[in-house]
Amino acid sequence: LRRELEGKIPEARGKTEVIDSGVNLDRFSVTPGPAGVASFLCAGSLTPRKNVARPADAFALLKRGTLTFAGDGPVRAHLEHREGVRVLGAIPHEQVPALISAAQVVCQPSLIEPFGQTLLEAMACGRSVVATRIGGPPEFVPGAAGVLVDPLDTAAIARALEAALAFPCPNPAAREAAEAHDVRLQAARVEAVLERAARGRPA
Numbered sequence: 001l002r003r004e005l006e007g008k009i010p011e012a013r014g015k016t017e018v019i020d021s022g023v024n025l026d027r028f029s030v031t032p033g034p035a036g037v038a039s040f041l042c043a044g045s046l047t048p049r050k051n052v053a054r055p056a057d058a059f060a061l062l063k064r065g066t067l068t069f070a071g072d073g074p075v076r077a078h079l080e081h082r083e084g085v086r087v088l089g090a091i092p093h094e095q096v097p098a099l100i101s102a103a104q105v106v107c108q109p110s111l112i113e114p115f116g117q118t119l120l121e122a123m124a125c126g127r128s129v130v131a132t133r134i135g136g137p138p139e140f141v142p143g144a145a146g147v148l149v150d151p152l153d154t155a156a157i158a159r160a161l162e163a164a165l166a167f168p169c170p171n172p173a174a175r176e177a178a179e180a181h182d183v184r185l186q187a188a189r190v191e192a193v194l195e196r197a198a199r200g201r202p203a
Helices: 002-008 053-062 093-101 117-124 154-165 172-179 183-198
Strands: 039-043 066-070 085-089 105-108 128-132 146-149
Touching (some): 039 093, 053 066, 066 093, 105 117, 117 172, 128 154, 146 154
Parallel strands (some): 039 066, 105 128
């Protein structure tokens, strides 16, 4: 994100600090992995930008487990009535931690993803993720916590879902990566930047 901004605004070079919104580590806490069949979750708006049709197609290639979509939007009709797929519609945010805990892997291979808050929340719950290699996710998803994919490659997404299932659940590496984005740490970083700005010093 810093590179993109500084590429568009050269005057920002050396003066930019990226601080994400962070995650509440108490609310999104580690829970035991679900028993039974392989379970995948995609949470977010069901729009072309979120690329939700491709993980559904990729899931069909696996021929096992369940895939749950939490969200609503114009692509919903394309996802419904598929074998092993549930579409829950929009879910209140207070129910999201339990929804994540019911899955083994959270998948979000968006075409455009400035950050990826849902992925960070999933990692805080100790869940491995499958994420787009575009935009924000490469900055906070290490190889031990998830798999980054080309969002246009359905077969690659299917392989990534299979690979992510092989990670432990809960995944300590995912939780550890999320802890670096504790909302309390992020608030302190914002405060430090504002203090430096008030003193006339660059970030």
